Amino acid sequence: MNLKSIIQFSIGPLGVAFFGFITIPILTWVFQPEDIGKFTMLQLTSTLFILIFSLGLDQAYIREHYESENKAQLIKTSILPGLFLLLLFFSFFVFFPKLISVILFNISSQILSVLVITYIIFAFLSRFLSLILRMEEKGLAYSASQIFPKILFLLVILYYYFYYTKYNLTDLIFAHTLSVILVFFVFLWNTKSVWKSSFNQKIDRKKLKAMLHYGIPLTFGGIAYWGLTAIDKIFLRYFSNYEQLGLYSVSVNFAGAALILQTIFSTIWAPTVFKWANSEDGFIKINKVREYLLLGVIFIFLISGTFSWLIDFILPKNYLDVKYILLSCLCYPLLYTISETTVIGINIVKKTSYSMIASLISFIFNLIFCYLLIPNYGAIGAGISTSFSFLIFLILRTEFSNFLWKKTPRLKIYTTGLFMVLTSSLIVFNKDLMNWSLHIFFGVLLALFSIYTYKKIPDIKNSMNKVRS
Known part of the structure; x- marks a missing residue:
C-alpha cells in the first residue's frame, strides 16, 4: 500500500x-x-x-x-x-x-x-x-x-x-x-x-468449506474480544441502570477518538512490519517505532487529563462525571494500540490461537472485575474494569509474542500501561476530592514530558530516517 x-x-x-x-x-x-x-x-x-x-x-x-x-x-x-x-x-x-x-x-x-x-x-x-x-x-x-x-x-x-x-x-x-x-x-x-x-x-462448495475451516476459529477469537470490549456495557445494563450506561457510553465515545491513532497506525504498520521482520535490522526498527509510539500514547493521555475540564462546557450538567471516567475509557484504545506493536511475533510465526487465548483470558478477568465493581460503582466501576483488563491483554500479547519470537524490551511498555491504569483509577475513585488540582497535576506532568520529548527530537529524526531507509 x-x-x-x-x-x-x-x-x-x-x-x-x-x-x-x-x-x-x-x-x-x-x-x-x-x-x-x-x-x-x-x-x-x-x-x-x-x-x-x-x-x-x-x-x-x-x-x-x-x-x-x-x-x-x-x-x-x-x-x-x-x-x-x-x-x-x-x-x-x-x-x-x-x-x-x-x-x-x-x-x-x-x-x-x-x-x-x-x-x-x-x-x-x-x-x-x-x-x-x-x-x-x-x-x-x-x-x-x-x-x-x-x-x-x-x-x-x-x-x-x-x-x-x-x-x-x-x-x-x-x-x-x-x-x-x-x-x-x-x-x-x-x-x-x-x-x-x-x-x-x-x-463454490469446496471453497466454502475451506473458507469456513479458516474463518470459524477466528469467529471464536472475535467473540472473545467482543466480550472483552462489551461486557462492561452489558453489566451496566443488567446490574446498574440505563443512565449509568448512557454516561459511560458518552465517555467511551469521547475516548474513542484515540482509536484514530490505532486505525491509522495499523493501516501503515501491518504491511511495513512484515517487510522489516525479514531484514537484518528489522527488529531494531520495530523497537524504535514502538518506543516513539509510547511517547505519543503518553502525550495523548496527559493532554486528555489536562484539558478534560473542557467537557463540562459542551455537555449538560447530568454528564459532569464524564471528564473523570474519560481517562479510564482512554486506556482501552491506547493500550490496544501499544499491543499492536508487541503482538507482531504471534503474527509472524502464524500462531494466531495465542491471540485468541489472550482475548479470552482478558475477557474472563473483565467479567470478574465487572461483577465486583459495577453493581456498587456503576460507570466508574466499568471504566476501571476495562482499563485493568486491557492492561492484562497487553501483557499477555507481549509475553506470548516474546515466547514465540524475539524478546522485546518490556519495562517501558508495562510502566506506561501501569501508570495510565492506576492514575485513571485513582481519579475516578476520588473524583469528589479532585477539581482543578487534578488538571494542574496533569498540566505539570505534560509540561515536563514535553520538555523531555523536545530534547529527544534530534534523536527521533535521526532514528526515523534510518527506519525509512
Whole structure:
C-alpha cells in the first residue's frame, strides 16, 4: 500500500472521528442518558450478530481475494451462507414481534424490534460490500462510505433538535437505521460491477468449506474480544441502570477518538512490519517505532487529563462525571494500540490461537472485575474494569509474542500501561476530592514530558530516517 492509498483510507477514520466528536455533545442535549444507554445496546448487539453470522467468511474473503480468479463468485460464496442464517434467525421473531425490544431496551415495542432487525441486516450486508472496496484499494470510496452516514445521522439529530419538541428512543434508533441504510446503498453503487457479476455465479462448495475451516476459529477469537470490549456495557445494563450506561457510553465515545491513532497506525504498520521482520535490522526498527509510539500514547493521555475540564462546557450538567471516567475509557484504545506493536511475533510465526487465548483470558478477568465493581460503582466501576483488563491483554500479547519470537524490551511498555491504569483509577475513585488540582497535576506532568520529548527530537529524526531507509 503506497502513501496515496494510506492517506485515502485514513480520511474515513478521521472523518468519522470528526463528525462523531460533533455528534456526541448534540446527542447529550437532545436525548436523556437513559436513551443513549439503550442506543448503546443496539450497537453492541449489531456488532455481535455481524461477528457470529459472518461465520468468519469476511476474514476468509480477505485472505482469498488476491488468489481468487473469480472475485464475483468469491463474494457470493462469502456473504450468502451468513445472510441466510441471519434471516432464518430473525424469522423466529415473527411470532414474538416485541421480544427484541424487551430484551434490549426493556420496552415492549414492535416498531423498535423492526428497526433493530432492519439495522442489523443492512449493517451485515454493508460489512461485506465494504471489503470489496478495501481489497480493491479504493480508499476514497471506502472513506466516503464511512463518512456519509455520519453526516446524515448528524443532520437528522439536528432536525430533531430544531423542529421537534419531544424526542425518544425510537427517534434515535430510526436516525441510526436510516444512516446504515444509506451506507448500504453507497456501498452498493460503488461495488456494482462485482455484485452484478455474482448473479450468474454458483457458490463454490469446496471453497466454502475451506473458507469456513479458516474463518470459524477466528469467529471464536472475535467473540472473545467482543466480550472483552462489551461486557462492561452489558453489566451496566443488567446490574446498574440505563443512565449509568448512557454516561459511560458518552465517555467511551469521547475516548474513542484515540482509536484514530490505532486505525491509522495499523493501516501503515501491518504491511511495513512484515517487510522489516525479514531484514537484518528489522527488529531494531520495530523497537524504535514502538518506543516513539509510547511517547505519543503518553502525550495523548496527559493532554486528555489536562484539558478534560473542557467537557463540562459542551455537555449538560447530568454528564459532569464524564471528564473523570474519560481517562479510564482512554486506556482501552491506547493500550490496544501499544499491543499492536508487541503482538507482531504471534503474527509472524502464524500462531494466531495465542491471540485468541489472550482475548479470552482478558475477557474472563473483565467479567470478574465487572461483577465486583459495577453493581456498587456503576460507570466508574466499568471504566476501571476495562482499563485493568486491557492492561492484562497487553501483557499477555507481549509475553506470548516474546515466547514465540524475539524478546522485546518490556519495562517501558508495562510502566506506561501501569501508570495510565492506576492514575485513571485513582481519579475516578476520588473524583469528589479532585477539581482543578487534578488538571494542574496533569498540566505539570505534560509540561515536563514535553520538555523531555523536545530534547529527544534530534534523536527521533535521526532514528526515523534510518527506519525509512
